[in-house]
Amino acid sequence: KWVGESEKAVRELFKKARQVAPTIVFLDEIDSIAPRRGTFEGSHVTESVVNQLLTSIDGLESMEGVVVIGATNRPDIIDPGLLRPGRFDRLLLIPAPDSVSRLDIFKIHTKDMPLAKEVSLDELAEKTVGFSGADIDALCREAAMIALRDDIATKEVRRVHFERAMAEARGSLTDEVIKYYKKVKEDMGSSIAKKDKKERDIQYM
Structure with a gap:
């Protein structure tokens, strides 16, 4: 019954995109739906x-x-x-958020959170070097949970709650991780450039 449903969903997605163009088709975590073929033995799905x-x-x-x-x-x-050229032929590496970006992310994840006046988002942004957006989201959630565990009737999240949350938190964007992504971008970018040149050479031969 379910055989071919995923392929049908892809066809329908692009059909609708063409119908309502101009539009953007955004495929999040594309590696989960388009991994390297031949990776999974015994399944052609x-x-x-x-x-x-x-x-x-x-x-x-x-x-x-x-x-x-x-x-x-x-x-x-x-x-x-x-x-290959004509498909996903442009690579954009999203860098680790700097202090300004981290501050904006903190503002997003605490906008509905009752913060004590002593909580400084600027200070938190400075202390979270190497944190991704997801890391900051998790940090804010943990601070809120600590506040509730301390007092279920609490009316605000205090600085001490963030400090305790940070004591357990670790940023996922280490120097090694950042170097890895930069190398992947360089390797893949070089490969795409070579393919693009080859396509042009063939086209004008």
């Missing part, structure tokens, strides 16, 4: 989805006005077929 995705992007029907964006934490396991 993943390969079928990847093939359908490639067909939808390259299809005979015009993709004019449709921009396709994919996001991933594992660009190294995405199927190489997606990275």
